[in-house]
Amino acid sequence: MIDDARGRVLVAGGGIAGLAAARALHRRGVPVLALERRTAPEDGGLAINLPGNAVQALGQLGLGDALERVGSPVRRREYRTHRGQLLFAVDEAAFWGEAACPRCLRRSDLQRLLGQDLPPEAIRRGGTIRAVRATASGVSVDLGEGGVEQGGLLVGADGVHSTVRRSMFGEQATRAAVLGQASWRFMAPNPGIDAWTLWAGAGGLFLLIPVDTDAVYGWVSISRTGAGERDLAKVRRVFAPFPRLVQDTLDRVLVHPDAIHHSPLEEVRIARWTQGRVLLAGDAAHATAPVWAQGAALALEDALVLADLLGREADWNTVGLAYEARRRPRVAHVQAMTDRLSRTAALPDWARNRLLPVIGPRSYRAAYAPLREPVSVWERTGDGRGASVQGA
Numbered sequence: 001m002i003d004d005a006r007g008r009v010l011v012a013g014g015g016i017a018g019l020a021a022a023r024a025l026h027r028r029g030v031p032v033l034a035l036e037r038r039t040a041p042e043d044g045g046l047a048i049n050l051p052g053n054a055v056q057a058l059g060q061l062g063l064g065d066a067l068e069r070v071g072s073p074v075r076r077r078e079y080r081t082h083r084g085q086l087l088f089a090v091d092e093a094a095f096w097g098e099a100a101c102p103r104c105l106r107r108s109d110l111q112r113l114l115g116q117d118l119p120p121e122a123i124r125r126g127g128t129i130r131a132v133r134a135t136a137s138g139v140s141v142d143l144g145e146g147g148v149e150q151g152g153l154l155v156g157a158d159g160v161h162s163t164v165r166r167s168m169f170g171e172q173a174t175r176a177a178v179l180g181q182a183s184w185r186f187m188a189p190n191p192g193i194d195a196w197t198l199w200a201g202a203g204g205l206f207l208l209i210p211v212d213t214d215a216v217y218g219w220v221s222i223s224r225t226g227a228g229e230r231d232l233a234k235v236r237r238v239f240a241p242f243p244r245l246v247q248d249t250l251d252r253v254l255v256h257p258d259a260i261h262h263s264p265l266e267e268v269r270i271a272r273w274t275q276g277r278v279l280l281a282g283d284a285a286h287a288t289a290p291v292w293a294q295g296a297a298l299a300l301e302d303a304l305v306l307a308d309l310l311g312r313e314a315d316w317n318t319v320g321l322a323y324e325a326r327r328r329p330r331v332a333h334v335q336a337m338t339d340r341l342s343r344t345a346a347l348p349d350w351a352r353n354r355l356l357p358v359i360g361p362r363s364y365r366a367a368y369a370p371l372r373e374p375v376s377v378w379e380r381t382g383d384g385r386g387a388s389v390q391g392a
Helices: 016-027 052-060 092-096 107-115 163-169 232-239 244-254 295-312 316-345 349-368 375-381
Strands: 009-012 032-036 047-050 076-081 086-091 103-106 123-125 131-134 139-142 148-151 153-156 182-189 196-201 204-210 215-222 261-264 278-280
Touching: 009 016, 009 139, 009 148, 016 032, 016 107, 016 295, 032 148, 047 052, 047 107, 047 215, 047 295, 052 092, 052 295, 052 375, 076 092, 076 349, 086 092, 086 349, 092 349, 103 107, 131 163, 139 153, 153 163, 153 316, 163 278, 182 244, 204 232, 215 232, 215 244, 232 244, 278 316, 295 316, 295 375, 316 349
Parallel strands: 009 032, 009 153, 032 123, 076 196, 153 278
Antiparallel strands: 047 103, 076 086, 131 139, 139 148, 182 215, 182 261, 196 204, 204 215
């Protein structure tokens, strides 16, 4: 391993993926510096749903006990028609077990947990990456007037529109998700739900998840009808047939439009995540539509695998390919399951409502059963398909 500054890892990004990587590396004794362009954490995602494999990963990052003190457990999942009819439900607590029960919490709480115990010198804020230069022995990151930082390896954990990906892997454009083209996120007073609840209708999806006794996290998506529209109020007609509870929630949310966060639904699928001593992690490598809530989960797992490799490999030139080989099968599984359910969601109402009571529970098991195995176990035995799933 290279000594001095070249013996440390540079991480581009100080969001969930970047903080997870910094934390995992710090816990393995690998010097790390995370570079974040924002001067303070951003909370544009408002809240986040963590499935069981994300909860397991946080436990491996030493945050299991702390996680239990924030947010709300998600014990039940319900899929409903736009009229409110229950199509099927899943007992998530029983599926994952109490130790890995899914949880919804404020994104700011998750970032705070990931950043706790990190020394101040492990994060540098306020610097925008201008250029990346890599050699056979290290990398340098040009921060413009902020100078240059050097390291032995660079992790691009800077999101869907990654600067590192563009610098090192070319202008590989993101693609629109099969699920839809636009989405909105918001927090709202809890209208009385106690489960992860999705209402699906022609042209739109409406999801509410309890965050605590008083608040829910909301996520709304529309299909290609109305693509490019950023104002939720202007596409509200899509949700006119939905239940009164949905209408009331929309009424409350639209009173404060500045608190509604719009974003396109984009995915990243590229042929390689590594080039020499530069590699990608989290959404920069493999952003997917939030069908199975795997964005943060996969980023947390990326961090654990990367830290494991860097903590025990003397030759950092081989780490990138080993990392990609270990992570590709699990990510490919999530992407395949995302595409499958996205296509189902795009069916006409009558077809989707007939199919989901039958295939919905099976799809849930097919997507999540392999992910119940802790990441290190799954990837030692994974062959690109994951564990055997009954009824998939």
